Amino acid sequence: MRLRPTFPGMVPGEKVVLLLHRHWVFGLRLILAHFVFIIPPLAAWWVLGRYSTVLVDGTSAAYAFTILLFGTYALFWALAFFIAWLNFYLDTWIITNERIINIEQLRLFYRTVSEQKLFRVQDVTTDVHGFFAGIFRYGNVSVQTAAEKERFVFEQVPHPEDVAKTIMHLLESIESQIGLDAMARIEGDIPPPGPATPRSQSPKVPPAPKAPTGSAG
Amino acid sequence: MEFSASLMLIPFILLLLAWGFFSIIAIRQVLRFGFLTPVAVLSSCAYLAFSLIIVTMVITELRGVDWSAVVTVPLPSFSSTPTL
Numbered sequence: 001m002r003l004r005p006t007f008p009g010m011v012p013g014e015k016v017v018l019l020l021h022r023h024w025v026f027g028l029r030l031i032l033a034h035f036v037f038i039i040p041p042l043a044a045w046w047v048l049g050r051y052s053t054v055l056v057d058g059t060s061a062a063y064a065f066t067i068l069l070f071g072t073y074a075l076f077w078a079l080a081f082f083i084a085w086l087n088f089y090l091d092t093w094i095i096t097n098e099r100i101i102n103i104e105q106l107r108l109f110y111r112t113v114s115e116q117k118l119f120r121v122q123d124v125t126t127d128v129h130g131f132f133a134g135i136f137r138y139g140n141v142s143v144q145t146a147a148e149k150e151r152f153v154f155e156q157v158p159h160p161e162d163v164a165k166t167i168m169h170l171l172e173s174i175e176s177q178i179g180l181d182a183m184a185r186i187e188g189d190i191p192p193p194g195p196a197t198p199r200s201q202s203p204k205v206p207p208a209p210k211a212p213t214g215s216a217g
Numbered sequence: 218m219e220f221s222a223s224l225m226l227i228p229f230i231l232l233l234l235a236w237g238f239f240s241i242i243a244i245r246q247v248l249r250f251g252f253l254t255p256v257a258v259l260s261s262c263a264y265l266a267f268s269l270i271i272v273t274m275v276i277t278e279l280r281g282v283d284w285s286a287v288v289t290v291p292l293p294s295f296s297s298t299p300t301l
Contacts, residue, residue, distance in 0.1 A: 019252065019254075058278070058281045058282070059281050059282055059283045060282070060283075060286075061222040061225070061282070061283075061286055061288045063278075063282065064222060064225060064279055064282040064284075065225055067275055067278045067279055068225060068226075068229045068275070068279075071229075071271055071272070071274070071275035072229060072232050072233075072236075074271045075232075075233070075236050075268060075271055075272070076232075076236060078264060078267050078268055078271070079236055079239055079240060079243070082240075082243055082260075082264045083239070083243050085260060086243055086246055086247055089247070089251060089256065089257065089260070090246065090247070090250050090251060092250075092252075103250070105246075105250070108239070108242060108243060108246065109242075111250070
């Protein structure tokens, strides 16, 4: 059974189109970086076994101290690894048929979530640079929106070109189904058209103009 | 300085409690925000399994230890008369 991803704040009818994490190369790098920390206790165990009598007598206090020390190290090493992996894995970018959601897990207790409506997207740029990025096909996808917030950047995601294409296709489908002006009107960015305000179908959402109220001054 | 060997267990238990607290938080974060994907669930299970193995190994190894033994830690002594 395939699990359908859901997230808090998901509205009825909203479908997750893409759920992106960083490329697995960065996960592998994380694993390798943490496996380096296995070497010191293994070396220490080897030295103790070869050059001391601490590990010979299993009933001695020195043996107990050594086991407690190594056990604690192993548990905290696993915890540090798991938290690092959590920080890697929970950095998520979600593209639904309505929104783009950027979730950053910076630390165990530090998490930021930001989102933008898809119809606000103005342009999508992909950025693949570097030897490994070219080989493993990962890169950044920058999404420029009409909002005041700076660009959304999907960092080191796999197949950035496909992600950009998906966003543009979703944007086109929204535009063809509803029309950007209608979407902006729903969101309250553009007031309903009055009799004296002829509107044109423009591909971009214009900055919200003031509707003529008829009572000047 | 002399103390009972069982006193060594106190810092270990305190550290184990801290480790347990952070482990619960971390697993909760993964399961809550990881969209319950197979990767999130499997990684949590792997972490729990690894931790369980370590704790079991430690308990097994410590089973034969004589906890009533007195541990003597030699402290450095200082004297005003130089020793030759």
